[in-house]
Structure formats: C-alpha cells, structure tokens
Amino acid sequence: MFAYLREGDGGRMMVALNFDDRPKRVAVPVSADVAISTAGERAHEKLRGSFELGRDEGLVARLDS
Amino acid sequence: MRGSWWREGVFYQIYPRSFQDANGDGIGDLAGITRRLDHLNDGTPASLGIDAIWISPFYRSPMADFGYDVSDYRDVDPTFGTLADFDRLLEEAHRRGIRVLVDLVPNHTSDQHPWFVESRSSRDNPKRNWYVWADPRRGGPPNNWRAVFGAAEKRSAWTLDRATGQYYLHHFLPQQPDLNWWNEDVRRAMDDVMRFWLDRGVDGFRIDVAHSLVKDQQLRNNPRLFAKRRPRHNWELEEVHDIHRRWRRVLDEYDDRMAVGEVSSRKLSNLVRYYGNDDELQMPFNFNFLRQPWSAERFRGVVEEWERLLPPHAWPDYTLSNHDRSRAASRYGPQRARVAALMLLTLRGTPFIYYGEEIGMTDVAIPPDRVPARPGYRWLRTRSASTSQRSATTRARCSRSTGGSSSFVVARARSAPERTAPSRRRAVCSPTCARATAGE
Numbered sequence: 001m002f003a004y005l006r007e008g009d010g011g012r013m014m015v016a017l018n019f020d021d022r023p024k025r026v027a028v029p030v031s032a033d034v035a036i037s038t039a040g041e042r043a044h045e046k047l048r049g050s051f052e053l054g055r056d057e058g059l060v061a062r063l064d065s
Numbered sequence: 066m067r068g069s070w071w072r073e074g075v076f077y078q079i080y081p082r083s084f085q086d087a088n089g090d091g092i093g094d095l096a097g098i099t100r101r102l103d104h105l106n107d108g109t110p111a112s113l114g115i116d117a118i119w120i121s122p123f124y125r126s127p128m129a130d131f132g133y134d135v136s137d138y139r140d141v142d143p144t145f146g147t148l149a150d151f152d153r154l155l156e157e158a159h160r161r162g163i164r165v166l167v168d169l170v171p172n173h174t175s176d177q178h179p180w181f182v183e184s185r186s187s188r189d190n191p192k193r194n195w196y197v198w199a200d201p202r203r204g205g206p207p208n209n210w211r212a213v214f215g216a217a218e219k220r221s222a223w224t225l226d227r228a229t230g231q232y233y234l235h236h237f238l239p240q241q242p243d244l245n246w247w248n249e250d251v252r253r254a255m256d257d258v259m260r261f262w263l264d265r266g267v268d269g270f271r272i273d274v275a276h277s278l279v280k281d282q283q284l285r286n287n288p289r290l291f292a293k294r295r296p297r298h299n300w301e302l303e304e305v306h307d308i309h310r311r312w313r314r315v316l317d318e319y320d321d322r323m324a325v326g327e328v329s330s331r332k333l334s335n336l337v338r339y340y341g342n343d344d345e346l347q348m349p350f351n352f353n354f355l356r357q358p359w360s361a362e363r364f365r366g367v368v369e370e371w372e373r374l375l376p377p378h379a380w381p382d383y384t385l386s387n388h389d390r391s392r393a394a395s396r397y398g399p400q401r402a403r404v405a406a407l408m409l410l411t412l413r414g415t416p417f418i419y420y421g422e423e424i425g426m427t428d429v430a431i432p433p434d435r436v437p438a439r440p441g442y443r444w445l446r447t448r449s450a451s452t453s454q455r456s457a458t459t460r461a462r463c464s465r466s467t468g469g470s471s472s473f474v475v476a477r478a479r480s481a482p483e484r485t486a487p488s489r490r491r492a493v494c495s496p497t498c499a500r501a502t503a504g505e
Contacts, residue, residue: 001361002361002364002365002408004411004412006411006413013411015407015408015411017361017404017407017408018361018404019359019360019361019364019401019404020361036407038400038403038404038406038407056400056401056404057404058403058404058407058408059407060407060411
C-alpha cells in the first residue's frame with residue numbers, strides 16, 4: 001500500500017494505491033468522495049471511516065474539509 | 066509564471082516511426098502526428114489533455130540506430146517528411162496549446178554526417194579534431210573503454226579507420242562516432258543546432274545521453290576490475306556540467322524554453338547534480354520507476370529519496386515507459402499498469418507518458434534487431450480517435466482483438482503542484498470504460 005495526500009488551493013486529494021494481490025482496509029480520517037478508481041465503478045462513492053481497496057486497485061478521493 | 070508549463074504539464078513521448086502513417090508507406094511520419102493532435106489535446110475532456118510532446122529523432126539519418134545516428138541536424142529525413150511538415154506540426158500543436166520538444170543527439174553523429182566524412186578524410190583535415198581519434202596501442206585499440214551496443218566480445222568503443230591508421234571513438238555503434246566535446250568548435254556548432262530549432266519555435270529539447278558527451282582527455286584506461294561496471298573515465302565527467310550550463314544559457318536567450326536530459330545514472334544523488342544551481346537541465350529524467358518490481362515499498366522508496374535529495378529549486382519528474390525499456394503494461398500487466406499510471410499522474414512531479422500507454426499497449430514480439438517497446442500505435446475507430454481521415458496506421462489493430470479494452474478513457478483529476486496555482490490535470494488512466502470527473 002502506497003498512499004499520499006496532494007494539497008493545494010483546490011483542496012486535498014488522497015491517493016491510495018494497493019500493490020497487493022489481496023484487498024486492503026483503508027482508514028480515512030474525514031469523509032471523502034471518490035474521484036476515480038482504476039477498478040472503474042466507484043466514482044462519486046462516499047467514503048466514511050474506512051473503505052476497502054481491491055487487489056491492485058488505485059483510487060483518488062477528494063477529502064471533505 | 067515562467068517555467069510553469071513544464072512543471073504543470075503532462076508530457077507525451079512520440080516515437081514517430083510507429084505513431085501514425087499519413088502517406089501510406091507503412092511508416093509513421095510527421096504529417097501523421099499532425100493528424101492525430103486532436104487525440105492528444107483538442108481542448109475538450111474527450112481528448113487526453115496532453116500539454117507537451119517530445120518527438121523522438123526525425124532528422125536525416127541512415128537509420129543505423131533508428132534516427133539516433135544523425136547525418137543532418139537541420140533537416141527532416143524523407144521517411145518522416147519535410148521541414149515544411151515539421152513547421153505545420155509545430156503550428157498545429159501550438160494552436161492546441163501543445164508544446165513541442167525535439168530530440169537533441171549531441172554525443173555522436175552518424176558516420177555519414179559531413180563533419181565525420183571530412184574528419185576521417187585525412188589526419189590533417191580541419192575537422193579531424195571534431196571527433197576523438199587516437200593511435201593504436203600495442204597493435205590494438207587505444208584503451209579499454211567499452212561501447213554500449215554490440216556483442217560482449219566485440220564491445221570496444223574504438224574502431225580502426227584503415228585509411229588513416231587511427232582509431233575513432235564510438236560509445237554506441239561504429240556508425241555513431243562520438244563528437245569531441247573538448248573542442249570549442251563542436252560546442253559552437255551544437256549551440257547553433259539548438260538555435261536553429263529554437264528559432265523555428267520549438268519549446269525545448271530532450272537531450273540524448275546527456276551524462277556522457279565529455280570523455281577523459283588523456284584517454285586513460287578504466288580501472289580493470291570495474292571496467293564493466295564503473296566506467297570512470299568515459300561517462301559522467303565533471304566537465305559535462307559545463308556543457309549543460311552552456312546549453313542553459315542558449316535556452317535562456319529565448320523565452321521560457323526548457324531541456325530534459327537522458328541521464329542514465331542509477332543513483333539519484335548523482336542525478337540531482339544535473340539540475341545544477343538552477344543553471345543546468347530543467348529536469349534530468351528520473352528512470353528509476355522503470356527498474357522497479359511491483360512493490361509499494363520500492364516505488365515509495367524512489368519517491369521519498371527523490372523528494373529528500375531535490376534542492377528547493379528543482380522540480381521532480383517521473384516516467385514508467387520509454388522506447389528503450391519494456392512497457393509498463395508488459396512489466397506489470399494491464400490492471401497493475403493502471404495503478405502505476407494513477408501514481409505517475411498524481412505524484413508531485415512532471416509525468417512523461419510513452420505513446421500508447423494510455424490504452425495499455427504492450428510490447429510486441431519482434432525480430433532481434435528491433436526494440437519490443439516500439440510497436441505501431443493501436444488506433445481505434447472510436448469517436449475520439451476517428452475525427453480525422455481514414456487511418457492508415459502502421460499495423461493498426463483494434464485492441465478488442467488482442468484482449469484489451471475497446472475504448473480508452475480520460476478521467477480528470479486535480480493535481481496541485483506546490484507554489485503554483487493548482488491546475489487541472491487530466492489523469493490519463495486507462496483502458497477502462499469509466500469516466501470520472503473530479504472537482505468540476
């Protein structure tokens with residue numbers, strides 16, 4: 001798992017990349033909206049508390065301020 | 066802000082031979098690139114949103130090394146078109162807000178270049194000293210330097226020119242003699258080559274073998290034990306940085322131009338030196354992602370070390386594929402290549418995409434003298450790709466038939482480079498059919 005935040009005037013984006021061949025549970029400190037996922041079908045999904053990142057899935061979510 | 070375009074932009078490398086053929090001879094050309102510019106950026110979310118292209122060499126060349134053996138730096142090889150075709154490409158690219166980098170190949174010329182033809186004609190030719198000539202030593206080559214290309218046992222970097230009885234230096238093929246970068250005339254001649262293209266309006270250069278150029282003037286042997294691994298006297302000499310400072314001054318004669326250099330140094334601590342004191346390359350290529358196995362720790366390690374070593378003025382860059390290496394989709398598989406692409410496009414740093422990465426193109430099986438990572442672009446007849454005329458692509462094949470997805474996708478994500486206003490950067494992330502939009 002490789003995760004990082006990008007911050008700027010436009011807000012905070014979280015990038016979470018799962019390099020493992022099994023799903024991972026990821027905790028989020030604040031709620032977030034999925035912007036894009038390599039798994040394809042998660043756009044606009046709301047993330048709260050924690051979420052599951054599939055095997056070899058990468059995801060970008062906008063953190064609520 | 067000066068310099069912001071290459072910090073915020075997404076770069077896209079085009080290997081012209083394989084990208085798009087416009088004249089129907091089966092080989093890609095400059096007019097083909099022009100035809101496909103809308104695919105790269107037509108100003109709408111339906112295109113990839115590419116901000117800059119780097120076009121691999123299209124200069125006149127006998128093609129001993131696919132154009133990296135240049136016989137005329139100031140003309141287009143007939144295979145790829147004409148200077149007029151280039152001017153049109155540049156104009157059409159700029160009209161779409163796409164910047165254009167051309168490849169500068171300064172370490173060596175073709176053996177057919179008029180400079181070398183003159184240089185080898187006699188020992189007292191005025192251009193003799195434009196290349197590196199030396200007498201035989203004990204009946205063999207002048208020293209133990211090795212070329213990058215060639216079978217192991219024949220890898221001397223020297224070839225004997227029988228007519229004049231001396232050896233000439235070539236770190237690649239014998240058809241690619243190394244220029245003598247100690248010679249001020251050579252330096253001036255290459256400055257003028259740069260100005261020739263800058264005057265035409267190019268936005269900068271990708272510089273080939275930017276860490277070599279200058280070799281030990283005394284032609285000393287490399288230490289024997291390390292002759293293979295630690296080429297001390299023929300790569301990465303301190304004086305190469307003088308050349309980069311010189312080139313930066315040439316670029317700075319113009320408005321907002323830049324250079325990115327191929328520096329094959331494995332050590333990032335060495336790589337950062339090519340930024341100089343913000344007076345050398347704007348960016349040396351960081352090739353370390355190309356060498357990583359599929360491991361979060363390994364990729365994170367590269368990013369953390371790079372960020373730690375970069376001086377404050379320096380801007381990072383990343384690349385996952387290029388014309389010399391196996392493509393990311395072949396190294397990691399299609400699903401993982403998407404994850405890698407998302408990483409490339411969201412890290413702090415300029416991403417370099419290799420043509421076809423956006424549709425998950427893989428290497429192809431090829432004859433031994435070809436490079437697997439340079440297959441013809443798999444153009445699709447989708448809405449976004451078929452706005453132009455009937456596509457006479459090189460070996461065009463719908464990816465549906467090769468197991469890929471039938472559509473590529475452009476998704477938008479916001480990136481926020483520090484110190485500059487966050488620009489919208491489209492994440493070219495696919496093949497998948499989903500489209501996501503962030504921050505609209």
